[in-house]
Amino acid sequence: MPNQAPEPATILVDADACPVKEEIYRVATRHxxxxxxxxxxxxxxxxxxxVRRVVVDDGFDAADNWIAENAGPRSVVITGDILLAERCLKAGAQVLAHNGKSFDAASIGTAIATRAIMADLRAGMDGVGGGPPPFSKADRSRFLQALDRVLVGLG
Incomplete structure (x- = not known):
């Protein structure tokens, strides 16, 4: 039996706060x-x-749950949610943050620990603080390169 082409990769987008949706559509079309x-x-x-829209109910973590349940070895998950990233990595998916940072088994533990420390620091600041830095052109460029690299790897 001749070698069959692998199933196409699926990009699962945690869309509510995703600043790179247009870039995802462009790279996905190319691949x-x-x-x-x-x-x-x-x-x-x-x-x-x-490209398909998946609208889930308003339940807490409903979108995250759908993504985690549908993630697998041929999927790339785009999210800024570290706990969702961990769930998807356990399912065998590749995971990228919106700025192109790749999460993997080696980095996810540190990311979770940093998240917990930052939450503790914010809790002690009584609402004072700035939040994450603004999303930059360099972040967008890094994301495009990272998504392209992951999709080539899944090729």
């Missing part, structure tokens, strides 16, 4: 990847048969 835009409310998506 013929499927895209699932997962959110609690509808987002405008391109008219492309490879």
């Amino acid at each position: 013929k990847a499927q895209v699932r835009v997962v959110s609690n409310s509808p987002f405008r998506i391109p008219d492309n048969p490879r």
Whole structure:
């Protein structure tokens, strides 16, 4: 039996706070990847048969649960949620943050610990503080390169 081409990769997007949706659509089209835009409310998506919107109920973590349940070895998850990233890594998915940072088995523990420390620090500041730095052109460029690299690897 001749070698069959692998199933196309699927990009699962934690869409509610994702600043790189347009970039995802562009890279996915080039690599013929499927895209699932997962959110609690509808987002405008391109008219492309490879891109589908998945609207989940308003339940706490409903979008995260859908993504984690559908993640696997042929999927790339785009999220800024470290706990969701951990769940998806355990399912065998590749995981990228919006700035192109890759999460893997070696880095996820440190990311979770840092998240806990930052939460403790914020709790002690009584609302004073700035939040994350603004999303930059360099972040967008790093993300595009990282997504392209992951999809080539899944090729």
